[in-house]
Amino acid sequence: MDKKPLTILLANPRGFCAGVERAIEIVERAIRKYGPPVYVRHEIVHNRYVVEALQAKGAVFVEELDEVPDGVPVIFSAHGVPKAIPAEAARRELLYVDATCPLVSKVHREAERHHRDGRQIVLIGHAGHPEVIGTMGQLPDGSIVLVEDSAQAEALQVEHPDRLAYITQTTLSVDDTVEIIEVLQRRFPTISGPKKEDICYATTNRQEAVKEIATDCDALLVVGAPNSSNSARLVEVARKLGCREAMLVQRAADVDWDRLQDISRLGITAGASAPEILVEEVIAACRERFEVEIKEVTVTTENVVFKLPRVLNATAAE
Numbered sequence: 001m002d003k004k005p006l007t008i009l010l011a012n013p014r015g016f017c018a019g020v021e022r023a024i025e026i027v028e029r030a031i032r033k034y035g036p037p038v039y040v041r042h043e044i045v046h047n048r049y050v051v052e053a054l055q056a057k058g059a060v061f062v063e064e065l066d067e068v069p070d071g072v073p074v075i076f077s078a079h080g081v082p083k084a085i086p087a088e089a090a091r092r093e094l095l096y097v098d099a100t101c102p103l104v105s106k107v108h109r110e111a112e113r114h115h116r117d118g119r120q121i122v123l124i125g126h127a128g129h130p131e132v133i134g135t136m137g138q139l140p141d142g143s144i145v146l147v148e149d150s151a152q153a154e155a156l157q158v159e160h161p162d163r164l165a166y167i168t169q170t171t172l173s174v175d176d177t178v179e180i181i182e183v184l185q186r187r188f189p190t191i192s193g194p195k196k197e198d199i200c201y202a203t204t205n206r207q208e209a210v211k212e213i214a215t216d217c218d219a220l221l222v223v224g225a226p227n228s229s230n231s232a233r234l235v236e237v238a239r240k241l242g243c244r245e246a247m248l249v250q251r252a253a254d255v256d257w258d259r260l261q262d263i264s265r266l267g268i269t270a271g272a273s274a275p276e277i278l279v280e281e282v283i284a285a286c287r288e289r290f291e292v293e294i295k296e297v298t299v300t301t302e303n304v305v306f307k308l309p310r311v312l313n314a315t316a317a318e
C-alpha cells in the first residue's frame with residue numbers, strides 16, 4: 001500500500017545547548033580522568049537517554065550528597081545547587097566538580113549582588129524545579145521570594161517595595177515571563193532587573209523556532225523529557241499559537257501515531273537536553289509510516305561554547 005506523503009518541518013535550533021554539552025562532557029572527562037564510579041548529584045541534565053548512556057560509562061546518579069561514599073568524585077548537575085551542597089562536600093573533603101550551566105551561575109551572581117545592595121529578590125520560576133531550588137539556596141532564607149505567574153505577581157506583598165529586584169529561571173517561556181515582569185514593573189516601578197533577560201539564549205532560540213513552524217503544521221512533536229522545563233515550554237508555545245496537536249515525547253516509541261494518521265505537515269523539535277539521535281529516531285519512525293519530505297526551518301545559528309572547569313583542564317588537553 002502506498003504511504004501517505006508527510007512534510008516534516010524540522011525546527012532549528014533544536015536539541016543540545018552549550019550548557020548541556022558542557023555538563024555531559026564534564027561527566028565523561030571525569031570518568032576518564034578519575035575512573036569509575038563517578039557520582040552525580042541529580043540527573044546531570046533532564047534526559048533519560050543521556051543519563052542511561054552515562055550510567056553505562058560509570059556514572060552513578062543520586063539525589064542527595066549523603067548517598068555519595070567518601071573518597072569518590074561527585075559532580076553537581078547543570079541546574080545548579082544550593083550553596084550548602086558544595087560546602088558539605090568540602091567539609092567531607094570530597095573531590096567535587098560543578099557542572100552548573102554558566103548562564104545559571106550568572107543568575108546566582110546577580111542574586112548575590114542584589115542581596116549585597118540590600119534588595120529583596122523576586123525569582124520568576126517554577127516551584128520545585130532543581131534550578132529554582134539551587135538559585136534560592138544561594139542566599140539566606142527569606143532573601144528570595146518565588147513568583148510563578150502573573151496572578152502571584154499581582155498578589156505579591158513585600159516589606160520594602162522600593163528595594164526590590166527580580167531574576168528569572170533560565171528555561172521559562174519568554175512570552176509568559178514578559179507578562180510577569182510587566183506586572184512587577186507596574187506594581188513596583190523602581191524594581192531592578194538584569195540588563196539582559198536571564199532566560200538563556202538556547203531556550204529563547206528554540207521557542208522562536210517553534211513559533212516559526214507552529215502555525216504551518218498540523219501537529220508538532222517536541223522530543224524531550226517530561227521533567228524538562230524548556231521542553232514543556234516548547235509544547236506550550238506551540239499550543240498557544242493554535243497547534244493543538246503539540247505533544248511531548250521522550251522518543252519514537254512514545255509517539256501516538258493514531259493522532260497523526262490524518263496529518264500532512266508535522267513539526268519536530270527537541271528540548272535543550274535531548275540528543276539529536278532521538279530526533280533522528282523519530283524521523284526514521286515517520287519514514288516507516290509516511291513518504292517523508294524534510295524541510296529544515298532555521299531562525300538562527302548558534303556557536304556558543306562554554307569552557308570546562310579548570311580541574312578537568314589536563315584531561316581536556318589530552
